[in-house]
Amino acid sequence: MNETVKLLLSLSLSGSILAMLIFTLKPFTKHKLSKSIQYYIWIVVLLRLILPFSFETSIMNELFYGNQTPVVETSKSKVQPVVGTAQNISNSNSLPNAQENLTNVVNNAGAYHDINFHELFNQYSVYIWLLGVIIALMVNITGYAKFLKYLRQSNISATNRDKEMLVTLLNGRNNVRLVRNRFLNIPMLIGVIRPCIIIPDINFNEIQLKNILLHEIIHLKRFDILGKWLIMIATSIHWFNPLMYFIKKDINNSCELACDEAVIKNLSPSEKQDYGDTLISVVARHKYPTGILQVTMLDEKSGLKERLVAIMKHSRKSKKVIILSVILLGCLIFGALYLGAGVGTGKNTPPYIYVNAENQGAKVARMGIYSWKYNGENIEADSDDPKNFKYKLDNSISVKTGQQFVIGTQKLKKGKKYNFSIEEISEYKDGKIILQDKRVPASFVNGDLGMTASQDAGEYIYTLRLNFKDRGIVSYGFVVKVATPTYNLTEISKYKTPYVGDNSKVSAIANQLPVPDNYFKQQYISMVTEKKPYKLNVFYEAKKGASHISEWPIVDHNNATYSIMNKNALVLFCMIDNLDEVTFAFRDSQSDGKLDDSKYDTTFTFTRASIEKQYGDISVLAGKLDLLQNVLSK
C-alpha cells in the first residue's frame, strides 16, 4: 500500500478509535465531567486526526507496517567463493547451486519493477483523496471569504453603549472589534488574527447585550475560532470517514457547552437565569427569510435544550471529579500517542541502492547479506558474497573511463532518502580485487556517494557494505562496465590539415572526437589565427532534454571529462599541424543558436608542449595511426 494512503488511513483509524471510546463513555461522563474537559478531550482527537506524529512502536505503525513478516533468507548450501571461477556478468552459464541460494535476493530486487494493479489503484486513491481535500477546502474557504465580503458591506458601527459595555467586560483590554450588522440574525465572533464580534442590529437591553458579549468574549479568550479551523481542516482531510460528521457535530456542541460553562461559572442563580433567557430571546427574535427553512429544526431545539439544561444543572465540580478529569484527559493523550499513526519509518528490509550515471536510467544494486533491525527485531539475511552474484543488465551501468557515477537510496532523486556510511568498498576485475591505492576514493555529495570509474576499460564488480545508522549493515553489489572513448582514426585522418584556419576540416575533426558523456554535444568551434600561438576553442553544450546528475562544474582534473579531453587534445595536435593550444569549453545549458563565450563555465586548456611532455613526439604519433590508436586506448 502507498505510504500516504497508509498514513492517512492510520490517522483516520486512530482518531476514530478515540472518538468511539469517547462516544461510548459519554453517557457516564456527560453530566459528571466539566464541559471544558469534555471539549479538550475532543481537541486531543482532532490533533490525533491531523498530526502525522507517531512513535515507531505505536499500534498503527505495527498494524500498517508490522504485518509484513520478513522473509529471512538463508543459504545452507553456501558456496565458498573461489577466486577465478567467480561469476560475473560476462559468464552466462552459472553454477546451479550458486543460483539457487540467491533466488530470494533476485526476487527481492525484481519485485520492485513490477507495477501491479494493486499498486496502480493505490496510486490513484491518493489522487482521489487529494481531490476531495482540495474540493472540501475550496468550498469552505471560498464560502467563508464570500460571507466576510458581503458581511463587510453591511456592517455598521456599533453604538457607544455597545462599545462601553465591551470595554467594561474586557477590563480595559481591547483586542477585539465590535460592529453591528443589519442583516445578521445571530451574534458571532469572527477571525483569528483580527477578531471581531458582530451583533445583529437589534435593540438589545442591557442584560441581553452583556450576556451576548460575555459569551463571545469567552469564545475569544479560549481561541475557539482556532478550534473551528482545526475541525474544518480535519473534516476536509478525512472527508471519506463517515464518523467525522458525528465527531464534528459533537465537538461543536461541546464547544458551546464549554463556553456557556465558562460564562456562568461565577454567576449568581439569577444571572444564570438571565443568561439562559438571553439565549432564548435571541433565538425567538431570530427572523429568517423563507426558503432556508426546509431543514429540520429538531437538531437546533435539542441543542439549545441541552445547553439550557446544562446551565440549570451546573454545579461546582468536586476536587475528586477534577482530579478524575485530569487523569482521563491524560489517559486520552497517552492513548492518542500509543495509537499513533502509520508513519512507517521502519522497514523490515533494507532500502534499495541505486546506481546513477549521466544519461542512463538508474540501475539497482543487488542486495547481499544484511542484518537489519525492525520494530525491535533483528533480521539476519544470509547470502553469497556480492562478488559472486550473477548480475543482470539491470544491475550494471556503462560508463567511460574515469567517469563519475553516483550511488544512493533514491531512484532518480525520487523516493525516501536514507543516510548511510561506508563500512567497506571493494572493486573486482576478472575476479581479482583492485588495491585501494589504485582507486579514486568515493566521496559523499548531499548524502549520495560519488564514485569514479577506473581509467582502464573492462568490467568491474563493486561490492559495498553500507552502515545505515541504528538499522543495520547491508552488503550490495553492482557491475560497472568501463569503456574507453573510441576514436575512428581512419575517418578522422581524412581531414588532416596543416592549418588551424581550415575551418571546414577542423570542425569536422572536432565533431568526430568523443564527448565526455552522453549529456554533452559538440556545437561550435572558434580559432585565433592572426598571430602565434595559434589557438582552437572547441565548445560543448548540454543536449536538449538531458539532465546532469553528477557534480558540475568540474574543478579538478581527476575525472573522465578531463582525461577524455586530454586525449582529444592529442588527436587534434596530431591532425592539425600548426595548432599550438586547444581549449575545450563546456556549458551546462543549451545555446540559443549562437556562440556566447561567457556562458561556458568549465574549460580545459592543453598546449602542444604539455601534450608532448605526456605522450612524446607528436609528429611521430601523427605519422603512424596504429601507434596513436594504441596510445589512445590505454
Added chain:
Amino acid sequence: MDMSTLVSKITDSEVEVMRVLWEAGYELPISDIRRTLEQTSKWKTSTIKTLLRRLCDKGVVLATKKEVFYYKSLVSEAEYNEYTTQNLINRLYSGSAKKLVASLLGSKKLDDADIEELRNLFKVDDRDE
C-alpha cells in the same frame, strides 16, 4: 405577506423585467417593456407577457388598465438589493461560513411553540448555591 416574502419569489428572468421597470421609474405599457428587452434578450412577446403576469400574481408588479395595460413596480431596486444581500449572507452562513465562526446560537429558527417550551423548561434553581 411581508416584503421579504414577496421578493424571495422573484426569479432571475423576472428580475430582468423588473429592471426595465426600475430604470423607467414610472409605469410602462408592454410595448415599451418589450422594446427595451429586445436589445438584451431574445424573448418573445408571449414570454414577456407570462413573466409580467407572474410578477403581478406575486404582487410585486401592479397592472393598471388604461387604453392598454400599464405595469408598475411595487418593490424598489434598493429594497430588492437589500433583500438579496441579506439572503446571500444567510445562505453563506448556513452553508460553509458557519464552520469558521463562533456564534451564540445555531442558524436555524425555532417556532413559537418550541420557544414557549424552552421558556417553561428553563428555571434556574435558587438553592443551587
